[in-house]
Amino acid sequence: MSAIETTVVTAPGKVLIAGGYLVLDKKFFGIVVGTDAKFYSFISTNKFEKLNDKFLIKVKSPQFTDGFWDYMVKICHIEKDEFFFQLLPISSEQKSNKFIESAIIYSLNVAAKLQGKKIINDLEKGLHIIIVGSNDFYSQRQRLSELLLPLTTKSLKSLERFCSTNSKLAEVHKTGLGSSAALITSLVGGILSHLKVVNLKSPEAKNYGRELIHSISQFCHCLAQGKIGSGFDISAAIYGSHTYRRFSKSIIENHLNSALTMDRFNKETNSNFTSLLQKLNPKNSCFDNEIHPFSLPPGFILKLADLDVGSSTPKLVSNVLKWRANKPDEANELWESLNIKNTELENLFRKLLTQFDGDAVAYKKILKICSGNKAALWKKNIDDITSKSEKVIFESFCLVYETFQSIRQKLQEMTLKAEVPIEPLSQTKLLNSCMEVEGIIMAGVPGAGGFDAIFVIGLSEKAVAKVEDEVWLLWKDTSVGPLTCTTCSTGIECLSEEEGGLLLEYVETLM
Numbered sequence: 001m002s003a004i005e006t007t008v009v010t011a012p013g014k015v016l017i018a019g020g021y022l023v024l025d026k027k028f029f030g031i032v033v034g035t036d037a038k039f040y041s042f043i044s045t046n047k048f049e050k051l052n053d054k055f056l057i058k059v060k061s062p063q064f065t066d067g068f069w070d071y072m073v074k075i076c077h078i079e080k081d082e083f084f085f086q087l088l089p090i091s092s093e094q095k096s097n098k099f100i101e102s103a104i105i106y107s108l109n110v111a112a113k114l115q116g117k118k119i120i121n122d123l124e125k126g127l128h129i130i131i132v133g134s135n136d137f138y139s140q141r142q143r144l145s146e147l148l149l150p151l152t153t154k155s156l157k158s159l160e161r162f163c164s165t166n167s168k169l170a171e172v173h174k175t176g177l178g179s180s181a182a183l184i185t186s187l188v189g190g191i192l193s194h195l196k197v198v199n200l201k202s203p204e205a206k207n208y209g210r211e212l213i214h215s216i217s218q219f220c221h222c223l224a225q226g227k228i229g230s231g232f233d234i235s236a237a238i239y240g241s242h243t244y245r246r247f248s249k250s251i252i253e254n255h256l257n258s259a260l261t262m263d264r265f266n267k268e269t270n271s272n273f274t275s276l277l278q279k280l281n282p283k284n285s286c287f288d289n290e291i292h293p294f295s296l297p298p299g300f301i302l303k304l305a306d307l308d309v310g311s312s313t314p315k316l317v318s319n320v321l322k323w324r325a326n327k328p329d330e331a332n333e334l335w336e337s338l339n340i341k342n343t344e345l346e347n348l349f350r351k352l353l354t355q356f357d358g359d360a361v362a363y364k365k366i367l368k369i370c371s372g373n374k375a376a377l378w379k380k381n382i383d384d385i386t387s388k389s390e391k392v393i394f395e396s397f398c399l400v401y402e403t404f405q406s407i408r409q410k411l412q413e414m415t416l417k418a419e420v421p422i423e424p425l426s427q428t429k430l431l432n433s434c435m436e437v438e439g440i441i442m443a444g445v446p447g448a449g450g451f452d453a454i455f456v457i458g459l460s461e462k463a464v465a466k467v468e469d470e471v472w473l474l475w476k477d478t479s480v481g482p483l484t485c486t487t488c489s490t491g492i493e494c495l496s497e498e499e500g501g502l503l504l505e506y507v508e509t510l511m
Ligand SMILES: Nc1ncnc2c1ncn2[C@@H]1O[C@H](COP(=O)(O)OP(=O)(O)O)[C@@H](O)[C@H]1O
Pocket: 061, 063, 067, 097, 098, 099, 100, 131, 132, 133, 169, 170, 174, 175, 176, 177, 178, 179, 180, 181, 183
């Protein structure tokens, strides 16, 4: 297989640092950070023998003992030039993977609708697909303990890239970075790029490509999950870090219901899909999500850890929504006040970026002062802050700390009022201990909260390393496992031939 025939598309994982639950409602927004932990889909035209009105697709996930799926794609002709694709597993014993199947079948049918009959020639030799995700998507606890290594960033960094989980897909422990969203997005993006429906490498065509992949991936993810979430995870996989306001459920609701009642793409699904594609195609701008790109201010370092406990996000969500339905006044008042704080946080992040651009020297001085002290004591260490510019930048740093502390207080209030463990006491204890470390500006529960994970944002490498060494590693109540990833501003990307080719050579050694 030569690199030239292979398209490699990569999509990042997500961390929702503010706006959990609220982001389910279009009235509110979430602050989403993309990670440098990513999924990679490698799409190659195969050399299978040409079959009459059928072609083969082979999919491999080398990180799993049961990570292989073979499909026959049937070309179903309706009328002269009209046709659609149907996806059939080769063996009835093959375990279904709804995430992979929805991504493949909808991408192929998008290509069929937008490219017409030419696509049949492009596909006649079949496709070979390889999917891998960065190690951070899956817990490496077992692997490290087999190697007699401590649960540290250093040990994790010593593992080979895309290492085997030695497990079946259904049994793997996920870390909460959003494997299914990054997988679907990279796969939809990979297939549409390979079939030249989109061109992510062209500056002019990139926006259209991202928006099309975004709306198709949102639909496929909802279909595979059997529910419509806020979609911030797919959005992170496309755009990396940004603020996110969801799309209206009504855009896909009816289509989803009829798609759900049918297990494979067929004549009825096809006509349903023709009208859905009208809405999903960015040329008609019906998909009404709102995205505002942003990045963490300079010098802010995100560090994540997963806990060996875990929570069920759907259960947390359904209990929070039950509370909101039962006590709308109480819930709305709290959500409105949380939204004010989330908005303040977003504005402060943007202000800090401007302040850095305005006076980088003063900014770096404040960063250094704050990274050497506990956030709670910053205001007692202002002797060295002299110029006006330094004073206003310092004020912004203090406000980020205070604003996030009050966001946490409100999440603790929601925990008590809704009786749902969003930031339960055990997490509060852990987060407070992280905040005791010099140079930590924020510590919180990402996304839905619960017992899944925590994040900290530090102002120096030393500060985040100290949290790991002096808090996480010594934490007795539960095992706190660091992840190696940090933020990454790039969203979905199609790798250059050279980069993709080198990565493919490596990935092939894993199989
Ligand atoms: N490397 C992979 N290869 C194939 N499918 C994967 C892979 N990683 C995740 N998936 C799919 O995503 C599903 C996990 O989705 P979900 O439970 O929503 O977790 P997450 O919160 O990480 O997205 C798996 O059951 C599997 O179907």
